[in-house]
Amino acid sequence: MFHFTSLDSEGKGTFGYVIAVDYKNNMFTNYLDLNLGWQGWRRLVTELDTENVPWINVPYKNGAKSGDRPLQYRKVGNTLHLNGHVLTDREVVFGSVPSSCAPAKGVVTMVAASGTTGYSKFIIYSNGDMKLTGIMANIESNVNGYYIDLVLALT
The missing domain is CATH 2.60.40 (Immunoglobulin-like)
Incomplete structure (x- = not known):
């Protein structure tokens, strides 16, 4: 037509x-x-292209581990989906996804802290490495993890 x-x-x-x-x-x-x-x-792209995309566990680094939910990722179209609760120190690379699934220019956004009301800056680099930096929290000593529930554009 x-x-x-x-x-x-x-x-x-x-x-x-x-x-x-x-x-x-x-x-x-x-x-x-x-x-x-x-x-x-x-x-x-139709819903059939996105219905059965599997979730893959993010390999942890530098002592990071799962909290309430394992941190998982999947690439759907031109987006990266991240979902999970991670227990990790800030200022270190705590996990990585393949560079083919990472945003081309990296992304910086905020994620919620667990254990108190608060947020930390989440960084994913173009090579797929992820880290958390900084904290804004009601009671910083109560922070015990981070909820990473994001959909990020890859371009």
């Missing part, structure tokens, strides 16, 4: 799109902007 929204003086499409379905029922799109040319085929 195709649709062009604009034609030039010769009746040729200048802006529009094409939708195609292959024999395995995968749907693809391509967009034409005559100023830029064809934008390239893109396969549309």
Whole structure:
């Protein structure tokens, strides 16, 4: 199926799109902007692409261990999902995911501390290493772990 929204003086499409379905029922799109040319085929992602992606345990480093839930990860499309409760010291790399699953430029965000009301800065580097740094807590001495429940963009 195709649709062009604009034609030039010769009746040729200048802006529009094409939708195609292959024999395995995968749907693809391509967009034409005559100023830029064809934008390239893109396969549309469906729920079947994300339903059965397995969770994998994060290998711990430097004495880190699981709290209430083991820290697990999975890559779904262009996102990294992290889920778990980790007991670790701050300022050390406590675990790592494969670099193919890590954000290309790294990410810094906040995660909740357990044992008291508080937060720590969570860093994941482009090589997949993860660490926690700093703490803001009601009672810092009561911090006994960190809840890492995140969905991170990989780009």
